[in-house]
Amino acid sequence: MRTIDLRGRELSRAELRALVPRAAMSADEAVERVRPLLEAVATRGEEALRVQAKEFDGVDGHTLRVPPEQIEASLATCPPEVETALRELIARLRKGSAAQVPEARVTTLASGATIRQRWQPVSRVGLYAPGGKAAYPSSVIMNAVAAQTAGVPSLALASPAQRDNGGLPHQAVLWAAALCGVTELYAIGGAGAIAAFAHGVPEIGLEPVDMVTGPGNIFVAAAKRVVNGIVGIDAEAGTTEILIVADEFADPGYLAADLISQAEHDEAAASILVTDAPGLAAAVQTEVMARVEATQHAQRARTALAGPQSAIILVDDLATAVRVSNAYGPEHLEIHTVDNEATLESITDAGAIFLGPTTPVSLGDYLAGSNHVLPTGGTARFTSGLGAHTFLRAQQIIEYDRSALAEVVDPLIALARAEGLPAHGEAVTARFENRD
Incomplete structure (x- = not known):
């Protein structure tokens, strides 16, 4: 996996979005x-x-x-x-x-x-x-x-x-x-x-x-x-994505296994580690190289891990790691830090979030009870994953009786006139005309 070193750089959200790894094909x-x-x-x-x-x-x-x-x-x-x-x-x-x-x-x-x-x-x-x-x-x-x-x-x-x-x-x-x-x-x-x-x-x-x-x-x-x-x-x-935010206390073996688990999906799969710990980054690189050879789809995973969409990103601190993650908007986000809840508080953009060393993304792929159909390509910044809510449309059913309508006649007419739409007001006053 290539390394992207962002240490010592003050980057805006737009600059981070331009620098994070993405697939070669847009x-x-x-x-x-x-x-x-x-x-x-x-x-x-x-x-x-x-x-x-x-x-x-x-x-x-x-x-x-x-x-x-x-x-x-x-x-x-x-x-x-x-x-x-x-x-x-x-x-x-x-x-x-x-x-x-x-x-x-x-x-x-x-x-x-x-x-x-x-x-x-x-x-x-x-x-x-x-x-x-x-x-x-x-x-x-x-x-x-x-x-x-x-x-x-x-x-x-x-x-x-x-x-x-x-x-x-x-x-x-x-x-x-x-x-x-x-x-x-x-x-x-x-x-x-x-x-x-x-x-x-x-x-x-x-x-x-x-x-x-x-x-x-x-x-x-x-x-x-x-x-x-x-x-x-x-x-x-x-195509699937995993981004892991980790500090020096994370287990490099777990991280490597999780990066590989998503890389085996497809040669274009994205596997990204963001960390403020250079020692952890080196250890994960070593673990990845050792573990990938033992997996059934080694060639596919190697291609994905070596591709432009995958990388280890070095940052100065966890706050910057979170900013990188939010700019990327990952499909799957894993958090491996000494205080996962504190890290989670600053996360805004992700499809699904997996907390701690015993909650791998593959759990969400199968038996977590969550849905694994999630937004990719940065679209987690503005959309959510699949769920029952995906198939539901909010509908408002409005019902006023005559007395309730009478209470809003004057302000409604005032708004209709202000917008130059007097027939809107007339549609209300028609309900109160004497038709005898």
Whole structure:
């Protein structure tokens, strides 16, 4: 991993954002690469999806919509210990997601004047689960359970077709769909899946959705950016990121293991350590080099750790480390300091935060009860991770009786006249005209 030395430098937030590691390919570049793929699906539907499946997934002639009975039958091949783990993930996530559903409230402004606040789920959601370098049944569950907890009535799931599974999505994706009760599943991947959700594909019975959610690589994130506005999106959840803020008391072995755990996702994954302890930085470098060789995906992890998106950043103190983290806005933030709560108080921008030596990011990936679909690429500065709240819309229901309306006639007319909109006031006074 390269080292970026920021010691002795007074840098603004904008300067820090320019200096923190980022992937070589920008989101804008990815948008231009996926736009033709999206347009092809919008205009040519199934034909374009099959062309893209052959080019990107190496699959041809497969069934794009998976029969529901095939989803259910897949559980026969699920190892018992995996099914147990998936069921535990579902149970924990349902509890964590339930806490994200706000209660309906009624505000009484005066006698006979009320505003009811309710939270209405979107009607139909397209859930995306990646399927390139790994299988992601956990992502299926993260999306489906959050949407179900919010009360979304219609769910469609898409995941790339697999050559070694007869053109179906990965077997583990089928298991997760079955356990969550998702019956509408498509063997469609990448940008094409996002376009199919947004525009619909009548030939295969895929109706357009109202919102698209789920993680993916930078091209999936770019596709979501393009369709945003045609449909809603959760966030641009692209290639994974971990940033660790640590002081001299942190365990270098733990930090190295956590950096590698995210690097194994993808060659473009970002692994960053920010510390005020040069000795710790050196120890982590040594641990990373030793541990990465023993991991199954050593080559992939080495590439990610050596890439421009990964680094060890040296700073003067923990306050500066926190400023670096906030400027970066990491998807996953780990805090390993002598006083984690004090460090946490200054953190403002992160997708999910993991405190202390026994709370690794991989816990959040699976069984913490939190959701692992999180904003990447710095978007945690202005958006949150996936949850039941993602699928809910705040709606205000206003009800005034005649007496309550009468109390605000004069100030309402005054405001309407001030804005040059007298008919607004007349719409109120019409309620008090004598029509005899």
